[in-house]
Amino acid sequence: MNTPETLHTEVTETASAIAEMEIRGAATIADAAARALGAQAEASTAATPEEFRAELRAAARVLHDTRPTAVSLPNALRYVLLGMEGTTVEELQNSIARRVAAFCGQLERAQDDLGRFGGNRLRDGDTIMTHCHSTDVIACVRAAVEDGKELTAYVRETRPRNQGHITARELTELGVDVTLIVDNAARHYLNDVDHVLVGADSIAADGSVINKIGTSGLAVNARDMGTQVMVAAQTIKLHPATMTGHTVEIEERDATEVVADDVRAEIGDIRINNPAFDVTPPRYVDAIVTERGQFPPESIVILMRELFGERVTNPWEEL
Numbered sequence: 001m002n003t004p005e006t007l008h009t010e011v012t013e014t015a016s017a018i019a020e021m022e023i024r025g026a027a028t029i030a031d032a033a034a035r036a037l038g039a040q041a042e043a044s045t046a047a048t049p050e051e052f053r054a055e056l057r058a059a060a061r062v063l064h065d066t067r068p069t070a071v072s073l074p075n076a077l078r079y080v081l082l083g084m085e086g087t088t089v090e091e092l093q094n095s096i097a098r099r100v101a102a103f104c105g106q107l108e109r110a111q112d113d114l115g116r117f118g119g120n121r122l123r124d125g126d127t128i129m130t131h132c133h134s135t136d137v138i139a140c141v142r143a144a145v146e147d148g149k150e151l152t153a154y155v156r157e158t159r160p161r162n163q164g165h166i167t168a169r170e171l172t173e174l175g176v177d178v179t180l181i182v183d184n185a186a187r188h189y190l191n192d193v194d195h196v197l198v199g200a201d202s203i204a205a206d207g208s209v210i211n212k213i214g215t216s217g218l219a220v221n222a223r224d225m226g227t228q229v230m231v232a233a234q235t236i237k238l239h240p241a242t243m244t245g246h247t248v249e250i251e252e253r254d255a256t257e258v259v260a261d262d263v264r265a266e267i268g269d270i271r272i273n274n275p276a277f278d279v280t281p282p283r284y285v286d287a288i289v290t291e292r293g294q295f296p297p298e299s300i301v302i303l304m305r306e307l308f309g310e311r312v313t314n315p316w317e318e319l
């Protein structure tokens with residue numbers, strides 16, 4: 001039955017954890033969403049294959065509707081649902097289990113491969129600057145450190161949610177010499193920086209990079225100062241619908257992330273905007289590093305066509 005009552009608790013809990021950003025970061029969200037679909041399939045008591053399919057689609061819809069910008073989420077749901085095959089409920093269940101395992105395994109391998117390519121771009125003694133927290137970025141730094149390279153990092157705190165603190169902790173654990181800075185201090189230090197290194201939530205067909213708010217200003221400043229901008233993004237971040245002219249929705253989050261209600265009341269009658277992401281045009285990006293190698297942003301569409309074809313379906317939309 002296609003009703004909320006049949007949703008597995010792992011689906012509803014994962015969906016609310018993604019929406020609340022307890023589970024965050026594009027790759028981590030994709031992994032959690034795929035696993036939640038796996039839990040739904042495994043626990044299903046559907047009486048017919050049709051019921052099972054409807055149940056899985058309903059679960060995917062709930063997961064899909066949590067956050068709109070990171071395309072890794074719909075890409076994960078699509079991968080799992082399109083692999084559903086069989087004529088009995090049991091066969092369908094097994095196919096989902098296989099597909100989830102394949103997806104999560106690929107995600108991990110992709111990050112390792114991407115890390116090695118990104119790590120090759122970093123030289124011993126380099127200084128990087130990061131924004132937000134990206135597991136794909138951390139993979140690049142880890143690979144460079146494992147190659148014996150010593151790195152220094154300026155880590156932007158990343159208002160309003162300060163994900164830079166996570167980056168600062170993880171880079172320190174890797175042995176990187178870390179300086180935490182407020183976002184506005186970036187330009188002050190860019191002369192000392194060899195690479196701005198950021199992740200991505202989505203990459204559009206024209207090579208635009210959709211990432212944490214503040215990325216585009218950082219990239220423009222970096223270009224002005226002659227500093228390289230590297231984007232670390234597994235191919236699951238490629239946004240197939242942008243090949244057919246769709247734009248990427250930018251998530252607007254709650255005003256309380258920017259300022260607490262009591263402080264807002266003291267300020268007076270103001271509007272607060274809190275976009276979570278922005279768009280960096282391809283001309284400010286030197287390389288997009290994926291598990292398939294590094295690409296100039298303008299050529300990413302070729303890889304996109306190869307991976308997704310021309311036609312993209314949203315199986316969770318079928319009722």
Ligand code: RI2
Nearest residue numbers: 024025026027134135136199200212
């Ligand atoms: P990985 C994050 O978004 C950041 O924008 C980060 O660059 C991106 O996801 C990619 O993260 P949020 O979930 O997939 O913090 O590289 O809003 O881990």
